[in-house]
Amino acid sequence: MALARFSQRSERPLASCAGGGTPAGKKSSAPKHSVASFRGASIEDEDADSRRVRVAVRVRPKIDEDISEKCEFVDCLELQPELKRLKLIKNNWIYESYKFDEVFTESASQKRVYEAVAKPVVESVLNGYNGTIMAYGQTGTGKTYTIGQLGKDNSSERGIMVRALEDVLAEASPGFEAVLVSYLQVYLESIQDLLAPEKNNISIIEDTKSGEVCFPGATVVDIRDIDKFLEVLQIGDSNRFAANTNMNTRSSRSHAILVVQIQRCLKGNDEKDFAFVGEESLQNVPALSKSKLLIIDLAGSERIDKSGVDGHMLEEAKFINLSLTSLGKCINALAENCAHVPTRDSKLTRLLSDCFGGFAFIAVCYPFDV
Numbered sequence: 001m002a003l004a005r006f007s008q009r010s011e012r013p014l015a016s017c018a019g020g021g022t023p024a025g026k027k028s029s030a031p032k033h034s035v036a037s038f039r040g041a042s043i044e045d046e047d048a049d050s051r052r053v054r055v056a057v058r059v060r061p062k063i064d065e066d067i068s069e070k071c072e073f074v075d076c077l078e079l080q081p082e083l084k085r086l087k088l089i090k091n092n093w094i095y096e097s098y099k100f101d102e103v104f105t106e107s108a109s110q111k112r113v114y115e116a117v118a119k120p121v122v123e124s125v126l127n128g129y130n131g132t133i134m135a136y137g138q139t140g141t142g143k144t145y146t147i148g149q150l151g152k153d154n155s156s157e158r159g160i161m162v163r164a165l166e167d168v169l170a171e172a173s174p175g176f177e178a179v180l181v182s183y184l185q186v187y188l189e190s191i192q193d194l195l196a197p198e199k200n201n202i203s204i205i206e207d208t209k210s211g212e213v214c215f216p217g218a219t220v221v222d223i224r225d226i227d228k229f230l231e232v233l234q235i236g237d238s239n240r241f242a243a244n245t246n247m248n249t250r251s252s253r254s255h256a257i258l259v260v261q262i263q264r265c266l267k268g269n270d271e272k273d274f275a276f277v278g279e280e281s282l283q284n285v286p287a288l289s290k291s292k293l294l295i296i297d298l299a300g301s302e303r304i305d306k307s308g309v310d311g312h313m314l315e316e317a318k319f320i321n322l323s324l325t326s327l328g329k330c331i332n333a334l335a336e337n338c339a340h341v342p343t344r345d346s347k348l349t350r351l352l353s354d355c356f357g358g359f360a361f362i363a364v365c366y367p368f369d370v
Ligand SMILES: Nc1ncnc2c1ncn2[C@@H]1O[C@H](COP(=O)(O)OP(=O)(O)OP(=O)(O)O)[C@@H](O)[C@H]1O
Pocket: 001, 059, 060, 061, 063, 137, 138, 139, 140, 141, 142, 143, 144, 145, 146, 248, 250, 251, 252, 253, 298, 299, 300, 301
């Protein structure tokens, strides 16, 4: 499974913001823990912070299900975390080597993954940037575990969503800042509100001037404490489309997107700390800084023959693979610094469009067929 992160400075002009202004595994004999290979992951000599694409890879441990299935595991991966390298061994003589921004072995804790991959993005969002963290990989490789694990009984198992909100809430001071959360899923190219599933087909509105993307009608919950957030996540997760496939007993059939908007009033008496509308300075109206954090648990890419799906689930798999392909095209365009990023090809990429560009850090990853 690969984790991607990217962030973008909000470049919306002060006056354009509402509220008076905005500073800115048929069970395979293949090892399920070998998950993905990544194009674009072998960039070695660029300065990591200046790159628009950053990729971390996490290999999950064998789980009881793998063992009870009596799968034969073939060692086809060699991890070199200290070199941030992964070797894909094809046979005794042939291997391919990939370089990542981080390589996490089976023993990597949730905390470590969060701190190395997600925490820097959360920090930049708290500083007014838009940031995105997403997990990509073959079905059953641990994306939901990494991103969305609630860890209600064991807080050490908490995933990126919960840890990110813990950090955001630790920074926010009540009454002064708002932490607004929406939880959506993209299923069969339709956006559904995970917190109010009757709201289907939610539209995506793009502000033509600022490029800001919003989802009118989606439930927005003002989060003040982590218990409330856990409740919200649990409701959302219960509404997510999931199914039992050959490769995962609870396979997510949709892309889940957590949208966290952070609003902060800027303090100070300097003119620059206040909003401007046209020529008029709105003295005494505190400027509002808005930034957005997207945390995305992508549906698993799957080989239809391996996952053993048919009928409706086959339709689902086609939509999943199509939207992942369009995401891949956008990411390639960003990785190659293309002027045009083709965001209009799928709901998923349209929804992400205000986080594509600028100082972006994004993953480019492709499923690895064993
Ligand atoms: N690092 C880990 N440590 C322990 N168990 C893990 C780890 N990663 C994943 N698992 C377990 O592996 C199984 C598959 O994980 P998960 O459902 O997160 O995969 P996924 O990539 O989200 O799959 P899909 O794309 O089909 O939804 C689950 O039982 C999960 O608890």
